[in-house]
Amino acid sequence: MAKLSGTTLSNLCRDNFLLVINMANKNTEQKLVALITGTLKKHGEVSVKGLGSFSVKHQKQKQQREKDGRILLKPPSDVIIFTPEK
Amino acid sequence: MKISQEELIGILATSLNVNKKKAEEELSQWVDTVQKELEKKGRYHAVGLGTWHLEKGNTVFTPDEKPAIEVNYKYAGMNAIEMVPADARIIEQERGEEPGEIRKDKPEKEEAPDAGISKEPSPEKDVDKHKEIVEEVTAEADEAARGDDAIESMAPEQQQKKSVTENRDQDGSPEPDVESKKKDIKDEKRSTGTNGQEPQSKLWMLPIAAAFLIAILMFIHFDAQILDRRHTVDQTTRTEPRGVPEQGQIQPPEHEIRPVPEEDSSPVDSDLYGLMGPQEETLQGSYTIVLHSITNENRARIEKEKLENEGYKVTVWQARLGDGRLTWRIGVGQFEAVSHAEQAVSRLPDPYRHNNFIIRIR
Numbered sequence: 001m002a003k004l005s006g007t008t009l010s011n012l013c014r015d016n017f018l019l020v021i022n023m024a025n026k027n028t029e030q031k032l033v034a035l036i037t038g039t040l041k042k043h044g045e046v047s048v049k050g051l052g053s054f055s056v057k058h059q060k061q062k063q064q065r066e067k068d069g070r071i072l073l074k075p076p077s078d079v080i081i082f083t084p085e086k
Numbered sequence: 087m088k089i090s091q092e093e094l095i096g097i098l099a100t101s102l103n104v105n106k107k108k109a110e111e112e113l114s115q116w117v118d119t120v121q122k123e124l125e126k127k128g129r130y131h132a133v134g135l136g137t138w139h140l141e142k143g144n145t146v147f148t149p150d151e152k153p154a155i156e157v158n159y160k161y162a163g164m165n166a167i168e169m170v171p172a173d174a175r176i177i178e179q180e181r182g183e184e185p186g187e188i189r190k191d192k193p194e195k196e197e198a199p200d201a202g203i204s205k206e207p208s209p210e211k212d213v214d215k216h217k218e219i220v221e222e223v224t225a226e227a228d229e230a231a232r233g234d235d236a237i238e239s240m241a242p243e244q245q246q247k248k249s250v251t252e253n254r255d256q257d258g259s260p261e262p263d264v265e266s267k268k269k270d271i272k273d274e275k276r277s278t279g280t281n282g283q284e285p286q287s288k289l290w291m292l293p294i295a296a297a298f299l300i301a302i303l304m305f306i307h308f309d310a311q312i313l314d315r316r317h318t319v320d321q322t323t324r325t326e327p328r329g330v331p332e333q334g335q336i337q338p339p340e341h342e343i344r345p346v347p348e349e350d351s352s353p354v355d356s357d358l359y360g361l362m363g364p365q366e367e368t369l370q371g372s373y374t375i376v377l378h379s380i381t382n383e384n385r386a387r388i389e390k391e392k393l394e395n396e397g398y399k400v401t402v403w404q405a406r407l408g409d410g411r412l413t414w415r416i417g418v419g420q421f422e423a424v425s426h427a428e429q430a431v432s433r434l435p436d437p438y439r440h441n442n443f444i445i446r447i448r
Contacts, residue, residue, distance in 0.1 A: 075167075082136075082146075084144070
């Protein structure tokens with residue numbers, strides 16, 4: 001069995017620790033994402049301290065002139081809006 | 087529905103099965119991770135949510151396709167419609183905007199409002215895009231007509247879109263494709279001022295028409311009743327006989343004539359009532375057939391005796407006419423009901439049969 005040096009061992013521990021942290025973060029992220037998307041589907045608003053707030057905004061149908069001169073009638077839509085925290 | 091930071095921590099704690107403090111730490115750790123990644127790499131992607139990236143020093147968020155579609159489920163499947171310049175001009179004028187510049191080399195064609203997409207080939211660069219839009223719309227229209235069988239004929243990309251919408255539909259949300267297309271058509275019709283609301287506007291006329299019909303029927307019904315009453319009143323009165331040769335004018339005074347309700351029509355055989363026979367007593371309230379109206383008392387007595395000799399029940403009384411003159415009325419018969427008196431009239435000889443009136447003895 002090869003002997004691990006102190007540096008290698010500490011790096012390994014650090015990596016494992018980071019991996020664990022990363023996994024925990026990922027789990028938290030998944031839960032958060034599910035929570036945020038679930039709220040947004042119901043056209044709610046979610047505020048995350050340090051990041052910003054997510055909300056849904058309704059956009060009415062509108063005419064849009066393209067560069068080539070065509071006029072398109074964009075349909076109405078509900079879009080996700082992110083407002084970063086100041 | 088707004089979820090604050092505290093509520094978010096509470097829900098996160100529940101989902102992670104940890105206490106609130108721990109959940110708060112997890113949340114702040116994740117926020118730190120996002121911020122560090124943004125500073126380091128300039129972007130961070132949260133799977134299932136979206137991507138943050140820095141743009142000119144500002145944090146810009148682009149949601150992923152799936153949550154964007156799920157949030158926009160009401161209008162998912164609706165595509166942009168290319169407008170004919172004439173239609174666009176009408177909309178702009180309605181909104182009070184200045185009409186936009188229109189390419190003069192493009193011929194203006196009048197098309198049906200539901201055919202919002204021009205069939206002419208688009209200019210050079212966007213020919214493919216335009217064709218895609220047309221194909222999508224026609225495919226969706228065909229699908230609406232045929233139903234599920236059209237799915238197989240659709241392009242794979244369209245099938246993917248369809249599968250997304252179907253998955254959503256299974257959750258209970260409404261099918262947007264056909265309804266969204268119908269919405270588009272309706273919007274266009276409203277903008278161009280078509281008669282789409284005629285069927286709805288006619289519905290309110292139905293109760294009004296029904297009320298009108300009922301009013302007419304009621305009027306006819308009551309009118310018939312009034313006519314019936316008038317008919318019975320006419321039967322109880324007799325107009326002035328013309329050309330009575332020997333006696334004076336017999337005028338049924340207005341104040342003595344009363345509308346008499348129709349009573350039992352069957353004649354009653356009794357000694358007191360009837361046309362013929364000795365008159366034992368004058369029955370007040372009974373009906374008699376007046377044959378004479380004479381101002382001279384002696385002449386009245388003579389006529390009375392004449393009729394009694396002929397075998398009639400005779401009643402004589404004095405009455406005041408409308409102009410104040412006193413007159414002697416001579417009536418034959420005593421009847422319980424007007425109908426009995428009318429039947430007896432037919433048994434009278436001429437000229438009495440045609441020169442008489444029925445009155446109540448008072």
